[in-house]
Amino acid sequence: MAVLFRWLFRLVSGALVLGVLAISLVYYLGSRSLPVYDKTRAMAGITADIEIVRDNAAVPHIMALSDRDAFFGLGYVHAQDRLWQMMMMRRTAQGRLSEVFGVRTLETDTLLRRLDLYPLAVQSVPFQDARTLDALESYAAGVNARIDEINEGGLGRGAPEFFLFNQPIAPWQPADSIAIVKLMALQLAGHLQDEVIRARTSLALEDAARLADILPDMPGAGIAALPDYAALVPGPLPRFAETPARDHAFLMPVAPRGLAGASNAFAAAPDRSAGGGTLLANDPHLGLTAPSTWYLARLQLQSGGVIGGTVPGIPAVMVGRSEQLAWAVTSSYMDDQDLYIEELNPDNPEQYRAPDGWAEFRSRRSIIEIKDSAPVTVTLRWTDNGPVLPRSVYDLEAITPPGHVVSLAWTALSPQDTSVSAAVGLMMAEDVDAALAVSDGYVAPSQMLTLIDRSSIAMKLVGAMPRRDSAHQSQGRLPSPGWRPENRWQGMLPRDANPTFIRPVGGIVGNTNNKVIDRPFPLHVSFDWGDSQRVQRWQALMQGREVHTRESFIEAQLDTVSPAARTLLPLIGRDLWFTGEAAPGGTPERQRQRALALLADWNGEMNEHMPEPLIYAAWLRALQDRLIRDDLGPLADDFDHVEPLFVERVFRDIDGASEWCDIKRSAREETCSDISRLALDDALVWIGETYGTALESLRWGDAHQAMHDHPVLGEVPLLRHFVNIRQSTSGGDHTLQRGRTSGRDPHPFRNVHAAGYRGVYDFADPDSSVFINATGQSGHFLSRHYDDLGQLWRRGEYIPMSLDVDLARAASVGVTRLVKP
Template sequence: MGFLFRWLLRLASAAILLSLLAVLVVYYLGSRSLPDYDKALAVSGITGDIEIVRDNSNVPHILAQSDRDAFFGLGYVHAQDRLWQMTLLRRTVQGRLSEVFGTRTVETDKLLRRLDLYPLAVQSVEAQDARTRDALDAYARGVNARIDEINADSLGRGAPEFFLFNAPIAPWQPADSIAIVKLMALQLSGHLGDEVLRARTSLQLPDEDRLADILPDIPGQGLAALPEYSALFPAGARFAAATPAQDRPALWPVPRRGLAGASNAWAADPTRSASGGTLLANDPHLGFTAPAIWYLARLQLSSGGVIGGTIPGVPAIMLGRSEDLGWGITSSYLDDQDLYIEELNPDNPEQYRTPEGFKAFRTRRSIIEIKDAAPITITLRWTDNGPVLPGTRFDLASITPEGHVVSLAWTALSGRDTSISAAIGLMHAHDVEEALALSEGYVAPSQNLTLADNETIALKTIGAMPRRDAAHQSQGRLPSPGWIEANRWQGMLPFSANPEFLSPSGGIVGNTNNKVVDRPFPMHVSFEWGDSQRVMRWQGLMQGREVHTRDSFIEAQLDTVSFTARSLLPLIGADLWFTGEAAPEGTPERQRQRALDLLANWNGEMNEHLPEPLIYAAWLRALQDRLIRDDLGPLADEFDHVEPLFIERVFRDVDGASAWCDIIRSAAEESCTDISRLALDDALVWIGENFGTALESLRWGDAHQATHDHPVLGEVPVLRYFVNIRQSTSGGDNTLQRGRTSGQDPMPFQNVHGAGYRGVYDFADPDSSVFINSTGQSGHFLSRHYDDLGELWRRGEYIPMSLDIDLARAAAVGVTRLTTD
């Protein structure tokens, strides 16, 4: 027995030692790719020395003797900190993920090949101005200098992920940067999904009033009634039955409905500023990832210093400031996508119908290489309107008549896309007028550009705006027959047609993705807008002060009071607050009364430490589901976020909207009060199952955790605890500090989409400006800079946004000197 025990002890000790050794080997290999920020390196491709000072937050300050060398330095630091992220973005837009990840990304590659974004980016290189081509070339040389350094010095392949996935790194090319901008356009565009959902709902709800309830227009004039979707096609047209919901393919770049672009930006001129200078605040909203999409950097250009948020892979400060000018962006929701139903020639399916008759598709074969599987070949097809999309995605099959296919018109499908020239030009602008002129070259994604120089503020919608015929059958809101000339795009409108607000008399301009103009179709800009709620709170905060300061702008940026909660709770609970005597303890009725008591004394603040936001959010979610489930059936799953205007229409009985409260399949006629009570009970049962029955002890932050997850390793056992960044957060779907919830079971209130960057700029004292990103500067999960900014971001704190190089040097984490070899 003693002999056996000794050998078991030896084997256990050996196993522990081997495990420890394996961990040390893995750590050694992973840590080899941790950048050394304090060094000198001789490189080729620069004309003078470059100094890169990384301040105590690891923000690089790039000092060079020419603009080309400054962009070289930016390429180098991007590749130092975010090489895996950059190559993943590039492979995504190229449709080459399956070479690394195998069959699970084939559907993603198929979509990107069909959209042809990378070849269009290659074509667009020649469309850039000389300054931009120089910047793209220099940036690519900087990225490649880091790749060469990794290969020469065996620096752990550049990132730990490259050990786990065999992903050879091709040299960076200028077209790669343009392609990433196009990929961002795909991630910020939601009109394709909106058109499909409206068509599916129209087929399910032929009553025009009910369609206007569940997919309401933002209040305002200039809106038009639409035909039923089925009325756009010949009588008797047959549509496929709704298909079961498909899982999203791995690394799918198209956002779910409600998770496309969003953002806040506002500016005040000197008459509304306590300091006598202009102010600007901006926080763009994107899906959370680890690391964040934003990378903070400062460049010293010939036109002066610029500092702000960059996107790894793109040589531009996309949002930020110089000494003279600040710029911020918000999603404009401009309708830049249209779906077309293309009729196939019944005698030749390789042709489609046009206004002039049948015409052959433009086709090209494309081979997709797949790791550990045979390659596949797909045929890409294009019509005059755009690429043909597969019916197996976006639920297109359910809205496509037999004998037809669907094509997509989209402004980003341009081979002469000069968006990156506009972005690089903006860094050189010194005032609002110059910035507005330079932004004319911006194509996609469309944004609202908020500007502030030392005296003037402005807001301009930038991006190409399709010219539609006034006789367009669906006004771009539904997929329309592609063979009818009036439905087709007629080029683009002039830049002067894009909404512009220059030096407003009130001294304040801003956007929360709300409706910005009230113009009739076809000059309407969009029928779909990203916000009808946050803007109400923003108006109150802006007009509540005669003058503003940097701190008041920060306060507004971090505001968590829900206008939606304050306006809807009195409606849905009107007949529930006072119901007579207290119910016995331990009964559902008593739990309901306890919840109502908490909500009655709540001010609508979506604070992470309070129970009321969770009760409110669960009640609204259960209420909308009860209202629509019996009318829409499985389609109700697509409405996974509460639409406040729908709830308001129902409880105010706008155009008979209270009809939603009656359950079709029951003999009794239910009132809205009945449904509201039942929904609250549903919510309390759900809360009890997931968070406990002690309502006063609930925390909104337990349900509303920000999910900065690694897009590849985030679901890998054990590793996910090292690469994912989870944080309890305040805010919600409709607060200025927006934390958009997932809407998906089993964790519908996870915070998955919000402000990955925040910045506030004060031009009375520019160096007092502040900014932050939501994770950290490094993409290397073994780096202390992987998540060091995350806790500051969660608490609503910022770091200095100064162009003073002495401040950067004072507590620098390292200084890199690139010298000519």
């Protein structure tokens, strides 16, 4: 027995030693790629020495004597901290993910190849202005200098992920940066999905008049009636337009419906500012990831210092400020996409119907290399309207008649895209008027650009706006026959057609993705907007005081009161509040009464520590599902976020919308109060099964966790605990501090789309401006800067946004000197 014990002890001890050695080796290899911030290195390709001071949050302050060297430095620091992220974005835009991840990403690569984003980026390079070409080339040189440094120094391939997915790293090219801008346009685009869901819903509803309820227009005049989708396209289509259930394709950059771009931005003129200077706040919303999409940086250009949020891979401060100008972006929701139903020639599938007869597709073959599998050859086809999309994406198979395909017209498919030139020019603009002129170069993605200089404010919709025929059959709201001349785009509108608001009398401009203008089609900008609720709260906060301060703008940016909750709860609970006798304990009736009592005293604040937001959110979700399930069948699963305007129309019985409350397949006629009560019971059962029956102990933050997940390693056992960042958060779908929920079971209220960047700029005292990143500067999960800003972000705190380099030096974590050899 003693011998057996000794051998067991030796085996266990040996296993432990081997385990420790293995972990140590993994850590050593992984840590080799951690960037060293405090060093001096000779660097070819620069015209003079560059100093990069990392402040205590690892934000680089790039001090250079020329713009070329400043952009070189930006490329270098991006590659130091986010090389894997940059290479992943480039591979995604190129449609080359399958070379690394195998068949899992074939659907993603197929879509990106069909969209042709990377070849279009290559074609766009010569159309950039001279200073942007210099910036692109210098930036690429900086990225490549870091790649060379990694290769020469054996620095762990630059990131731990490269050990797991070993692929050669090609040098960075100017076209790569333009391709990433186009990729972001794809991530922010949502009108394609809206057209598909509108078409599918039109097919599913027995009463076409009810389409205006479930997919309501933003309030305001001038909206024309829509045709029935079935009348637009030939051939049989199923009533419920069912599609096979499928998961979102791995690493697919297309956001699910409702999770495209968002954001808030608002500005105050000097006469509305307590300090006498202009104010600007901005929090662009994107899908949450680890690391964040955003990277904080400061550049010293010949025109002065520039600081703010950059996107690794792009040589520009996309949101931020210079010494004389500050700029912010929000998604404009301009309708810059149209789908077309293209009829195939039954005698020749290589032809499609055009206005003058059959036309040949523009076609070419593209080979997708796949790791551990045979390559796949894809035939890319284009019509005059745009690229032909695969039926497997966007649920297109549900709306495509037999013998037809679907093509896409989209402004981002321009081979003369000068959006990067506009972004670079914005950093060098001296005032609002100069910035407005530069902004005409934006093509896609379309944004609302909010600007301040030291004395004035402005807001403008930027991006190319399609010119549509006033006789367009669906006004761009539904997929339409591509062979009809009136449905086709007729070029782009002149840039002076883009709505612009300069130096308004009221001294305040802002955008929460709300409807900004009401013009008749085809100058309408859009029928579908991203917000009808947050703007109400924003208006109240802006007009609630005569003058504003940096602190009042921060307060508005972090506001968690839901105007939707304040509007809807009195409607859906009007027949339930304080009615009936006290029910016995432990009964569903008693639980309902407890929930209603909590909600009756609630002010609509979606605070992470409170139970009411969870009860409200679960109730509304169950209510919408009960309202639409019998009418839409399986399509109801796609309406996974509550639409407040729909619920309000139903409970106010606008144009007979209360008809949704009656369950058509039941013998009795249900009222809206019946459905509301049943939905509350549904919600409480779900809450009890998921979080427990003690309602007073519930926490919204337990359900509304921010999901900063690593796109690749986030699902890998064990590793996911190191690479994913999870945080309890306040806010919700309709609060200014927006935390868009997933809408998907089993965790429908997880926060998956929020402000990865926040900034507030005060030109009364510019160096008192503040900003924050949702995770940290580093993309290396072994770095302390991987998530060090995350808790500040969660608590609504910021770090200084100063151009004072001495302040950065005073608490720096390192100074890198790139010296000319």
